[in-house]
Amino acid sequence: MRSLLTVSAAAALLLLTGAVPAAADDGDRPDRTFTIEDSRITESSGLAASRIHPGVYWTHNDSEDGPYVYAIDSRTGKTVATITMEGVGEPRDVEAISLGPDGNLYVGDIGDNLDGSWDHVWIYRFPEPKRLADATVRATQFDVTYADGARNAEAMMVHPKTGRVYIASKNEDGGGLYEGPRKLTTGGNNVFRKVGEVPWVTDGAFSPDGREVVFRSYFSARAYAFEDGRLGADHAVSVPLQGQSESVTYTADGSAMMFGSEGEGSEVVRVEVEGRDGGERGKAPSPNGGGGGVSPGDSGDGDGGDATKGTATGGAVAVVVIVLALIAARRRRG
Secondary structure, three states, X not given: OOOXXXXXXXXXXXXXXXOOOOOOOOOOOOOOOEEOOOOOOOOOOOOEEOOOOOOEXXXXXXXXXXXXXXXXXXXXXXXXXXXXEEOOOOOOOOOEEEEOOOOEEEXXXXXXXXOOOOOOEEEEEEEOOOOOOOEEEEOEEEEEEEOOOOOOEEEEEEOOOOOOEEEXXXXXXXXXXXXXXXXXXXXXXXXXXXXXXXXXXXXXXXXXOOOEEEEEOOOOEEEEEEEOOEEEEEEEEOOOOOOOEEEEEEOOOOXXXXXXXXXXXXXXXXXXXXXXXXXXXXXXXXXXXXXOOOOOOOOOOOOOHHHHOOOHHHHHHHHHHHHHHHHHHHHHHO
């Protein structure tokens, strides 16, 4: 977690830029905005949309929880399966989850809050269960190192077409996008090599067609064109205000992004993607049904116009809530 000084500075920027998007009522459809009801899930740090169970999202706790992955039904917010991974070591800092084109779930035990204290991290892999029920599965464990030295990371994405794994590091001065080998192997290190620069991020996800990748941080998000393993043109994406912004994934049909947060009873918020279901690119729903503002500190595709305007009172309240939540989270982690 970043220092409170850095977080407070970002919060101040949010207050100045104003717009405070809120969730809209999505009725009873799947992939709606929902609240995680399971009291065991207090540090949801990653999200992955199921491809075989409509409206179901896979998540996990950050640390000190054990080898568990949870399936949440977005229509009810309830856990419909708890998966226990066996055949892996004791997880240290699980930060990300992603579904590959091979039908496997990839779990990224890639966090390192001491920025390089561990000489390797791990990725776990197991098939997405065809039946939603509590189960114990045997997972494959892969050792991961970086070509330019150990680092902290919270974002891991599996490309939905090539199956290649990417990790985005999280450093105080920014981050890097790291590409894994063409195929992960056991019995040795899987070396990830830097292929691009990215902002300081807490999660990332590929669109279902693999042509775009989105990265989020506490107060902003950007989507990048992605082709031949490299980042292209980028644009701002609006994000909801959340207590500790940790996760993002696309819905299985690519019509929206789902943004999650840590905390007990945390909310996962749907943000429409341009051209799908009448939504605009990266626009979060606002209280009056219109599009929300662009990410704080970003101007989007123009000068911002009315999109960057909001009520100062609402912004101030949101900032206070976020900063207090981050302080509480930091104290909880000790």
